[in-house]
Amino acid sequence: MKEKNYLALFAKSFNWAGFFLPKNIYHDCSKLYAFCRVLDDLVDEKESLELRTERFNKIRHFFNKAYEQNDENSKLIDQYEHGTIINEMIVIADNNRIKKIILDDLIEGVGSDLKTKVHLRSVKDLLVYSYRVAGTVGLMMAKILNVNDTRCLKGAIDLGIAMQLTNIARDVIEDKKMKRQYIKSDFENIEATLKLADMFYESSFSSIKKIPLKYRFAIIVARRVYRQIGRKILSKGNMENYEKSGKIYVNNFGKLFQTFLSLFDLIFLFLKKTEPHQRKREHEIISEDVNLDERI
Numbered sequence: 001m002k003e004k005n006y007l008a009l010f011a012k013s014f015n016w017a018g019f020f021l022p023k024n025i026y027h028d029c030s031k032l033y034a035f036c037r038v039l040d041d042l043v044d045e046k047e048s049l050e051l052r053t054e055r056f057n058k059i060r061h062f063f064n065k066a067y068e069q070n071d072e073n074s075k076l077i078d079q080y081e082h083g084t085i086i087n088e089m090i091v092i093a094d095n096n097r098i099k100k101i102i103l104d105d106l107i108e109g110v111g112s113d114l115k116t117k118v119h120l121r122s123v124k125d126l127l128v129y130s131y132r133v134a135g136t137v138g139l140m141m142a143k144i145l146n147v148n149d150t151r152c153l154k155g156a157i158d159l160g161i162a163m164q165l166t167n168i169a170r171d172v173i174e175d176k177k178m179k180r181q182y183i184k185s186d187f188e189n190i191e192a193t194l195k196l197a198d199m200f201y202e203s204s205f206s207s208i209k210k211i212p213l214k215y216r217f218a219i220i221v222a223r224r225v226y227r228q229i230g231r232k233i234l235s236k237g238n239m240e241n242y243e244k245s246g247k248i249y250v251n252n253f254g255k256l257f258q259t260f261l262s263l264f265d266l267i268f269l270f271l272k273k274t275e276p277h278q279r280k281r282e283h284e285i286i287s288e289d290v291n292l293d294e295r296i
Contacts, residue, residue: 013229016255017222021215028092028144035089036137038082039110044178053114059086060107066090067100096143102136102295109133118180123196126168126182127282128289131157134164135286139295145215153296154277155207159223162200166230169193170248187239194230201227203278209269220265224258225250 014033018026042056062080065073066087077083093103109132112118120126138160142153168175168182169190176185183189201223208219228250236242250258277283283292 013225013250013255014222016225016259017218020218020221025144025215028096029141031085031088031092032137032140032144034085036106036110038085039107043110043113049114049116056111056114060111062086063089063103063107092144093140096140096146098140098143099295102139105132105290105295106136109136113180116179118182120182124285124288126165126193127161127286129182130161130164130168131286131290131292134160134167136160136295138163142211145211145219147211149207149210150296151274151277152207152210154279154283154292155204155210157283157292157296158200158207158279159204159219162197162204162223163226165193165197165200166226166233169197169233170229173243174247187236187242190239190242191234194234197230198227200279200282205265206269206272206275207277209272209274216269217262217266220262220269221259224262224265225255228254228258 014029018029021029039056039059042059043052045052045055047055058080059082062077062083063086066077067090069090077086080086089103092098093100109129112129112132120129135157138156138158139153141160142156147153147156172183172185172190175182183193204223208216208223211219229248232248232250233242236245236248286292
């Protein structure tokens with residue numbers, strides 16, 4: 001059976017940017033995304049909360065077993081429906097020195113949606129949630145790209161958070177139907193969330209300078225294309241237009257144009273000095289619940 005490419009199927013903006021990565025790196029990124037996607041699907045599937053929780057706890061159990069790496073566990077995991085994806089994630093983590101605690105953060109973040117009703121009540125809750133479900137992915141991506149610079153790893157977290165805030169701003173109506181309120185469902189709060197996302201996009205930019213050159217352009221493209229989703233949301237101007245728009249995305253022409261503009265970002269980045277980390281205060285807020293220094 002041909003291996004499913006989760007990036008190509010479900011993450012078209014990231015898949016577009018992935019075109020500019022070497023094949024081996026692209027495949028590792030695709031496997032990371034596959035692991036994330038399976039977690040999301042288990043939480044979002046149309047089953048009872050009890051059954052979804054049971055299935056999610058099962059993958060968490062097998063994931064922890066996979067880290068013990070003995071023959072008995074390997075046989076059990078091979079028989080599990082998501083065993084291949086778990087094993088591939090363990091190999092990627094091992095090869096790229098990704099700490100298990102980062103993957104534990106991701107699993108905890110995604111699993112926090114397993115409630116009858118999700119309601120984030122503060123900016124701190126929003127930041128911690130965004131770190132867990134997406135800042136972790138940015139951090140793991142940076143490790144796959146052979147990044148070790150502390151400033152750059154902080155920037156990778158920032159880029160992940162920025163993209164998650166963009167997702168939240170885009171999916172307010174869809175999330176409301178699932179009884180999930182990450183932000184209030186009005187255009188003022190959508191705008192405020194995208195303003196916060198922009199702060200994280202800005203903080204991530206100069207840190208890209210520390211990514212090895214052969215990977216740099218792909219990250220610039222991903223950052224620019226995803227940020228454009230937020231700008232398209234803002235162009236709706238009010239809640240009525242936003243609701244009528246359905247799923248807001250960047251079409252292929254828009255991606256092509258953003259890719260062209262990314263060439264200028266790449267040149268500008270060569271000329272730009274790496275700035276001190278701009279989101280220190282937000283990282284301190286997150287670290288009240290999750291010690292980011294331990295993860296980096």
